[in-house]
Amino acid sequence: MKQTMKAIALDIAEEVFVAQDADPLMAARIVEACGQRGIKLTQVATMRDLGRTCGIEVGAATAALIVDFVDG
Numbered sequence: 001m002k003q004t005m006k007a008i009a010l011d012i013a014e015e016v017f018v019a020q021d022a023d024p025l026m027a028a029r030i031v032e033a034c035g036q037r038g039i040k041l042t043q044v045a046t047m048r049d050l051g052r053t054c055g056i057e058v059g060a061a062t063a064a065l066i067v068d069f070v071d072g
Helices: 003-007 024-037 046-052
Strands: 013-017 040-044 060-065
Touching: 003 013, 003 024, 003 060, 013 024, 024 040, 024 046, 024 060, 040 046, 046 060
Parallel strands: 013 040
Antiparallel strands: 013 060
16 A cells, blocks of 8 residues: 555556455555546455455555556
């Protein structure tokens, strides 16, 4: 969640994913931040599903799709 909040704060998050079984208080902070910045928010069924989608072996409460900056 820390990295997701960082991506939101730096304005590099294009879309944020939140697992429905994530800690409600922590997820609420992410949802609020996305709403304030107009970032697309997508709900995912479980932390396990989100972790697998991210290519990690543990669950993930949130994840952010970030802007890819290319120099030149």
